[in-house]
Amino acid sequence: MSTISKRLIFWSLVVLFVVDTVVIYSSGTEEDLGKSFLTSEAKEGKLLFQKYNCISCHQIYGLGGYMGPDLTNTYSTVGKGELYIKAFIQNGTQRMPNFKMNDDEINSLTAYLKYIDKTGVSPVKDFRINANGTVTQNGR
Ligand code: HEC
Incomplete structure (x- = not known):
C-alpha cells in the first residue's frame, strides 16, 4: 500500500x-x-414510600414484591389515576394495610407516583431500538 493511501486512511x-x-x-x-x-x-413521597416499605408488596419497573400490582404507571393508566391512588392509600384493602396517613402524606405519595409515571413505561412491551442504541416505546 502506498504512503499516500495510508495517510488518506x-x-x-x-x-x-x-x-x-x-x-x-x-x-x-x-x-x-x-x-x-x-x-x-x-x-417527600419517596421517603414515605421507603418508610412504609411499599416496595415489599409493589413493584416499580417490575422490581419489588409481587403481592400487589406494579405502580410505575398507575397514575396514567386509564380508569386509575390520582383519586384512585389516593383512595387505595387512604383506605387500604383486605390485602393492603391502611397506613392511617394524613392528607399531606397521601398527597406526597401521590406526587411521587406521578413522578415515577413520567420516568417511563413498565412493563415495556412494544419497543424499537434506535440507530444510536437508545430504546423507545412505540406510541409514547
Ligand atoms: C402488605 C402488602 C402491601 C403493602 C405494604 C402496600 N400495598 Fe398497595 N396494594 C396491595 C395489594 C394486594 C393491592 C391490590 C389490591 C388488592 O388486591 O387488595 C394494592 C393496591 C395498591 C394500589 C392500586 C394499584 C392498582 O394499579 O390498582 C396503590 C396505588 C397502592 N396499592 C399503593 C400503595 C402504597 C403507596 C403503599 C405504601 C404506602 C402500599 N400500596 C403498600 C398490597 C400492599
Missing part, C-alpha cells in the same frame, strides 16, 4: 473520530425523564 479515521465525538457529546442525553416533576412534595 489515517486522516479519514481521524476525521471520523472527531465527527463521532462531536455528535456523541452534543446530543442523545437531553431527555427530561421526569426530573421536572421531582418536586419537593414528590421527594
